[in-house]
Amino acid sequence: RGGGQHPREVKKTFSQPVRGARVFARHVAEGDAPRAPAPDAERRPGGDPQKRARERGRLVRLPTAAQRAPDRGGKRVLEAHEARGIRRRPPRLWKRAQRVHGQPLRGASWGQAQPPRTGAPVVRQPRAQHPPTGAPGPRGPRRQRGPDRFHVRERAIEMPREEGMRLEDPPEHGAGRENAAMNPDYCKDTANTTLNLHNGKLLAAWYNSGRIHALDPLTLETSGEETFHGGLDTSMNAHGKVDVRTNEYINYGYADFQPWLTYYVIGADGRVKHKTRIDLPGPRLPHDTTITPNYTILHDFPLFHDPALLSKTGHRVVQFRRDLPSRFGVLPRYGTQEQVRWFEFEPGYVLHMVNAWEEGDWIIMDGCFQPDPTIRRDPSEGPLSSMLAYLRYKGHLRRWRMNLKTGECSEEQLDDLNVEFCLPDMDLYGVKSRYSYHQLIPTDLQTLAFEGLVKYDHEKSTREIYHYPRGWFPSETAFSKSTRGGDEDQGYCVTLATNIADYQSEAWIFDAKNITAGPITRIAVPGRVPAGFHASWCYGRDLWPAAATQRSRVAA
Secondary structure (H helix, E strand, C coil), rough: EEECCCCCCCCCCCCCCCCCCCEEEEECCCCCCCCCCCCHHCCCCCCCCHHEEECCCEEEEEHHHHHHCCCCCECCCCCCCHHHHHHCCCCCEEEEEECCCCCCEEEEECCCCCCCCCCCCCCCCCCCCCCCCCCCCHHHHHHCCCCCCCEEEECCCCCCCCCCCCCCCCCCCCCCCCCCCCCCCCCCCCCCCEEEEEEEEEEEEEECEEECCCCCCCCCCCCEEECCCCCCCCCCEEEEEECCCEEEEEEEEECCCCCCCEEEEEEECCCCCEEEEECCCCCCCCCCCCECCCCCEECCCCCCCCCCHHHHHHHCEEEEECCCCEEEEECCCCCHHCCCCEEEECCCCEEEEEEEEEECCCCEEEEECCCCCEEEEEEEHHHHHHHHHHHHCCCCCEEEEEEEECCCEEEECCCCEEEEEEEHHHHHHHCCEEEEEEEECCCCCCCCCCCCCEEEEECCEEEEEECCCCCEEEECCCEEECCCCCCCCCCCEEEEECCCCCCEEEEEHHHHHHHHHCEEEEEECCCCCCCCCCCCEHHHHHCCHHHHHHHHHHHH
16 A cells, blocks of 8 residues: 555455465455554454455465464464475565555565574575674565565575685685784674665675675675775775765774774765775774764764773673763764864763754754663573673663854753664655654563654654554564655655564554554565564665656656
């Protein structure tokens, strides 16, 4: 469903999903009111599933007989091929459920996924490394495109593996990596944290400054390591930003033993347009990048590892130094180290910023701030205690102000909800945006999970909350602007959710103007989508630029 219209007729189509179940699609007649999603209780096995699907008026997955049959313990019997997991021959990955007439969402949604448990349709499974803030293992980008079909495709990023070389061994050649003298613990990472579309390529990056891998945005086939025509000679941070006004990709790289970062501006043609070195007090672990039309804001937080201890023990022990300030460095987009203007604030850490913009001499920036990011390991949690400690989060929405003329700065807490994984309309990165969409994070769990969707109005200082149904775990929620234009929040919020009871996955689509009403559409995905953190939305005009240009000419 898209553009606020319903399809003009009722039609059913069937296709064969990954694990043998059928997908049923029904489109309500024009004029029918949108139907609320069915309660979880209605989706239990038994009865006539086709009849239940017709009553709900939405796309559902029909369980197989084996999935419906209870075993002696009262649980569903898993299909034999699920138990074999990835050892079975990978099934076909293209599955479709045809749409009729209506105007579907014109774009693509990709998510970063954790390693599959059983039966996930992946090509191969590289071993996971360093899980914090990036979901480990192979990911499964999903895409939806118009005009008349809903498509699902999943791929793992192919990593070259040299004979006799362990995954964690430091590479010896090629761009996108540090040499052993500078970063001896550098490993072949999984590039599974973020996705950016730039210069016709889908760029996959790693949370701790790793190699960039390029994928074909339509087939999702791995093209290989991205070197930007040989101009990249370091690793790159996870959260680079694409400025849609200039089509430039802004990012930086850092390493475990380097007291500096290397800053890049990649031009619209995919070549390095600007590169400079920015010195720091020591090695740091920033995670995000913030941009405005004229500046890039660099992050320096007092949460980092001890390089001497790392060199001695081989372990990255990250500590919070409360006696050091948080610092933001405002750098002209094509500036050098001598032009950076540093501002100091309360010590803490920020994983992800919402946005930043310019107002006269001021830079204003909103983000999710952790006042105490101390990593507290609980030995009773066993061998996973370190990973679980990294994934525990307590933070809130905060605003920073920096005056480039007077040097004045200030900060204020905007809310007290425990929120993170924040996205505005990503086309508005660098300019003032009114709305952002966050994940509500519980504080009573051992690890990180999302329990609700929060929409902030930064102009009115208000919020709306939709609590996810019990047992469902969605990913980060991306915003898709309506093709009909309108207000900033005239569009849809899209997420991929998985039910831990039966590993059924669905794409949920919210009306961004009224998220508290819940999803206006829930689309059963043919195959489980492993739970993950980050997600991205890309518009059809960027996936098929030639077709978009042709339509513009016809309209003119």
